[in-house]
Amino acid sequence: MLQSNSGYAVSPHHRYNPDDCTACAVCTVHCPVAEATSAFRGPKQTGPAYERFRLAGFGDDDSITYCSNCKNCDISCPSGVPVAVFNMLARAAYRDKRGTVLRDLLIGHAGDIGRALRRVPACVLNFGMQNSLTRRLLDRIGLDRRAPLPAFAPLAERDRLRQGSAAAAAPGRPSRAAARRGKVALFPGCFVNYYEPRVGSAVIGLLEKAGYNVIVPESFVCCGLPMITGGLMSAALKRARTNSRELARLTRLGIPVVTPCPSCALMLRREYRDLFPEEEGLADNSAGVHEACAFFSGLQDRREFSLADARPVRATLAYHAPCHLRALGLGRPGIELLQRIPGLRIEDMDAGCCGMSGSYELKKGHYDIGMRIGAALFEAVDKSGAKIAVSECGTCRVQIAHGAGCAAAHPLTLLAECLGVTGA
Ligand code: SF4
Ligand code: SF4
Known part of the structure; x- marks a missing residue:
């Protein structure tokens, strides 16, 4: 158990010490929510400052619901205080006390819902989700009717990525390219899986052009981020365990993982370990998981991927x-x-x-x-x-x-x- 500078016992659930904060308020200057609304106390207050109260058993603060987990506080903090991690853990404790909200359950499990509806045509799904009656009902459970909802992609596009996955997972599937560079695993993420599978298809095509045999492991699940932001920590931990098992297997095989979603990359690379430090087996995967553009940029720097034949575009x-x-x-x-x-x-x-x-x-x-x-x-x-x-x-x-x-x-x-x- 850690001991904070001011004598608080820092629980094993908290890797970090709130007293690492020097109260410089740089994070507050960079917090977009604190700038947009006075209802949010800001990162310094809700993060390390209130953490001291929380560790002492106080500090049940409604303001914690306003943090968007955008991580601008973490990016800007000169002392490396993981403010957003403090906030997400505090929000989970807040939700544990007050009860889970149906809206957060729906958002948190959007990936599971997308998977369950994968055989349903887009026109049915989109009419079902976007018509004014549904939007009014969703509004009543806390999803603002003015906010834009992404549209489900056509069944053929969703199938294409899914079939690519099933086919690629089959042993001995010949890659379209010569696969001279070995295998790479794609983690599409829920948004790409259900709303923009063409992004996943483009990444697969580009990886094959670079000489990789692309597999899309079926055992990957939602990265868990929508659960974290809704305070659904045990559901997120379940996903973290499942994905970490698959990441460990791929690491043993020397297969890199590429994802076109920066938020999924953040979760898979280091957030699991930061959010669940008490859980064994959640490693820092920074070396094995790659944000897709960074992966291609690295290939290009090493002259393993060429844009020389790119069509000019004005x-x-x-x-x-x-x-x-x-x-x-x-x-x-x-x-x-x-x-x-x-x-x-x-x-x-x-x-x-x-x-x-x-x-x-x-x-x-x-x-x-x-x-x-x-x-x-x-x-x-x-x-x-x-x-x-x-x-x-x-x-x-x-x-x-x-x-x-x-x-x-x-x-x-x-x-x-x-x-x-x-x-x-
Ligand atoms: S993660 Fe939360 S506290 Fe940090 S900058 Fe974003 S909204 Fe502000
Ligand atoms: S969390 Fe970091 S940026 Fe924010 S006040 Fe503390 S030391 Fe400064």
């Missing part, structure tokens, strides 16, 4: 760096890749959080906050004159399309198109 794109990509500390590899396409002009919006933060803005009471947070980005996209915005995060793309009214794409779907890669 267009301007507005690039938005997702908060969780910035939290990974990998730079902006998506921009670096797209900048190599002849004729393409990329403008980095550099306008902060989009306001969606995964599912934050969907929750009643958060919609106006999310839209206020995203306003600078929407304005920047509008001013850029770009018809297409690019971002690695699926829910950032949904938010940009909603707030800025333009199309939004993953950098790798555009890259695949320019290279004539058709996908899995």
Whole structure:
């Protein structure tokens, strides 16, 4: 058991010591929610400051429900205090006391729902979810009817990724490419699986072009992030255990894992270990799990992936760096890749959080906050004159399309198109 500087016993559930905070308030300056609403006390208060009260058995604070887990506090803290981890653990304790909310159960298990409905045509699903009666009902259980919901992809596209998975998992399946570089495993993530499988298909196509045999292990499940933000820690731990078992197996086989979702990458690489330090077997997977753009950028640096045959494109794109990509500390590899396409002009919006933060803005009471947070980005996209915005995060793309009214794409779907890669 850790001992804090001021004498509190830090429970084994808390790897970090709140007294590491020097109260500099840098995190508060960088917190988009604290800037958008006075209802949130801000990262310094809800994180390390209140943690001392929580450790002493006090500090049941409603303000904790406002943290969006965007991680801008963690990115900016000069002392390395994991404020968002404090907040998510505190929120789970808060929910344990007050009871779980139906809205959080629905959002937390969206991946399971998507999997259960995988045989249902998109037109049925989208009508079922998006009609005004359903939106009113969802509104009553806490999902703001004004917030944009992503549309399910056509059955054929969802099947294509799923069949790619089943076929690739079969022993001896010949890769479309020569597979001269061995196997790589794709972790599509729930958003790609159910809403944008073409992103997964593009990544598979690009990996095969680079000479990999791509497998999509069926044993991977939701990374657990939507559960963490809803305070559903035991459900998230179950997913962490399942994914960690598969990651350990792939590591033993020397197979790298690639995901096009920065938030999934963050969870798989290091969040499991940070959120559940008492759980054995949840390793730091930073070496084996790769955000997809960073993976291709690395291949390119080592001359193992070429963009020399990319078709020239005359267009301007507005690039938005997702908060969780910035939290990974990998730079902006998506921009670096797209900048190599002849004729393409990329403008980095550099306008902060989009306001969606995964599912934050969907929750009643958060919609106006999310839209206020995203306003600078929407304005920047509008001013850029770009018809297409690019971002690695699926829910950032949904938010940009909603707030800025333009199309939004993953950098790798555009890259695949320019290279004539058709996908899995
Ligand atoms: S995770 Fe984001 S919203 Fe939460 S305290 Fe940190 S900066 Fe603020
Ligand atoms: S958590 Fe970090 S950034 Fe925030 S006040 Fe403490 S030391 Fe400063």
